[in-house]
Amino acid sequence: MDTTPVNCKSLGKYFCLNGKLLEEQYFSHLSDFTSWNQLDHAEDHIVFPENIGEHITIDETSLSQGELYTIVTNKAAKGQKGALIAMIKGTESEKVRSILVRKIPHHARRKVEEVTLDMAANMEQIVRKTFTRATLVTDRFHVQKLAYDAVQQMRIAYRWEAIDLENKEIELARELGKTFVANRLENGDTHKQLLARSRYLLFKNKSKWSPSQIWRAELLFKYYPELSKAYDLAQKLGHIYHTVKDKGVAYLNLARWYDQVEKAGFKSFNTVSRTIQNHYQTILNFFERRSTNAAAESFNAKIKAFRSQFRGVKNVSFFLYRLSKIYA
Structure with a gap:
């Protein structure tokens, strides 16, 4: 079933109607928004306990002007009708927990066997105190992103050094009354350009590099060998996630990975x-x-697309009403 939202203005244009008037009529008369049973608290929270399932996700999303909402979804619904369990304004653990406990019966919360989430401490507290029988699963993509960010942090630090060195060479040439000519590498990049243009290849596996990226990577790792070591560490972590299917084996492989990180001595990777x-x-x-939190990320993307379709969120309660009609 296609759940792509269509706004009244687009619908009006298609049927040669006044779209703005149609929207006003839908708001006031055609929809049951004014008698919606969650209207009095919609801006603060909406909860649909009937959508609870055994495998759920929890994440945060932004509606407008950076206003954050905690969102709980049912994986089994696959982003369609019945996916939305709750949207609660804010991310403060005690507030979110108290609303979920109050609105979702105890027996329903005990049905939850697994919750996927990111590494935010507040989300973990919400889950542990609300879905007491559930197993918590940290999303793999958030873990891998930490490693990729550590590599990028090193690349950016090298790039600032390259920019600083180039500025000094320009100033020296100016003092000597000479024209500055940048030193170019074998592929035509300067060091500054090499580091800037290597951003995306450091996110990818070597097998997915294009010919130009292979050449650029060879030069990058030749002049910045520490980046090569950091890249390999990030890829090894990803390899564990891709290939290991046993919890005990994963524990041993991660222990070996920790050992490699310690030997490398990279500050950013020690943090990871x-x-x-x-x-x-x-x-x-x-x-x-x-299990991953991909369902939550996908649902967040749907909300953003929905928000974009209606050119922002002018009336939060009405926006959540329309969202609930499609996904709750």
């Missing part, structure tokens, strides 16, 4: 390894069913 160690149990839970 400490973060993983602090969440190791929920990270290892991934290898039981290989």
Whole structure:
């Protein structure tokens, strides 16, 4: 079933009607918005306990002007009708927990067997105190992103050094009354350009590099060998996620990876390894069913597309009403 939203103005244009008037009529008369049973608290929270399932996700999303909402969804609905369990204004754990506990019966919350989430401490607290029987699974993509961000942090630091060196060479040439000519590498890049243009290849596996990216990577790792080591560490972490299907094996492989990180001595990667160690149990839970938070990220994308379709959120309650009609 296609759940792509269509606004009244587009519908009016298609049927040669006044779109603005149609929207006003829908708001006031055609819809049951004014008698909606969640209208009095919609801007603060909407909850649909009937949509609870065994495998759910929890995440945060922004509606407008940076206003954050905690969103809980049912994986089994696959982003269609019945997916939305709750949207609660804010991310403060005690507030969100109290609303979920009050609105969703105890027996329904005990049905939840697994919750996927990111590494935010507030989300973990919400889940542990609300869905007490559930297994927590830290999303693999958030863990891998930490490693990729560590590599990019090193690349950016090298790039600032290259920019600083080039500025000094320009100033020196000016003092000597000479024309500055940038030193170019074999592929025509300067060091500054090489580091800037290598951003995307550092996110990809070597097997997916284009010919120009292979050449650029060879030069990058030749002049910045520490980046090569950092790239390999990030790829090895990804390889564990891609290939390991047993929790015990994953534990051993991650332990070996920690050892490699310590030997490398990269400050940014030490931060990554400490973060993983602090969440190791929920990270290892991934290898039981290989569950991810992709459903939550996909649902967030749907909300953003919905918001874009209606050119922003002018009336939060009405926006959530329309959202609930499609996804709740």
